[in-house]
Amino acid sequence: MSPLQQHIADTIITSMKAREIERVKVMRNVQAVIKQIEVDRRIELDDADVLDVLQKQLKQRQESLAIFTENDRDDLAAKEQFEINIINEFMPKQMDDSEIAALVNTEIAAQGATSMRDMGAVMGSLKKKTAGRADPALISKLVKEALQG
Structure with missing residues (x-):
């Protein structure tokens, strides 16, 4: 357990x-x-x-x-x-939006992600790093914006 x-x-x-x-x-x-x-x-x-x-x-x-x-x-x-x-009460302290955005940008740079084809790898890595401390929908939105823009 x-x-x-x-x-x-x-x-x-x-x-x-x-x-x-x-x-x-x-x-x-x-x-x-x-x-x-x-x-x-x-x-x-x-x-x-x-x-x-x-x-x-x-x-x-x-x-x-x-x-x-x-x-x-x-x-x-x-x-x-x-x-x-x-x-x-059982969830870890949530990250704020600026922390999430910084983590997204760092992960994209670390993986050398340049297009939407890289989104799965970036999301997989970020899911492990945030582990319940951030809303996956927000992370997904930020990754999409970063990879499209």
Whole structure:
């Protein structure tokens, strides 16, 4: 079990003792997704893989939050925001836009990338370097801009 998975399990136990039922539900849901991936792939996830899972869970909830907010479903939007806040507790500190842009430019220069054909290699390397600390959509957008411009 990776250290991040252990931290999630410990948080569930602590939350159960504190009788934080809604928090336990969210964390058990996340833990179930992680376990399901491990069973399906027959591997044990490391921290980077767990961060990917958490990032996907966040993205799903953020999309739902936007839909619920747009449709004036404040009750469901509040639930999604609550879940986002809990999952964010396990995410590393996010990089700001200038840090991401600098990292993108450095990686493009280091790889000698000049066209969109190089985007996959640049994105693969940046995904490992940012490991949950930056939004992949933002990284992709910055890489595209840099390689096209």
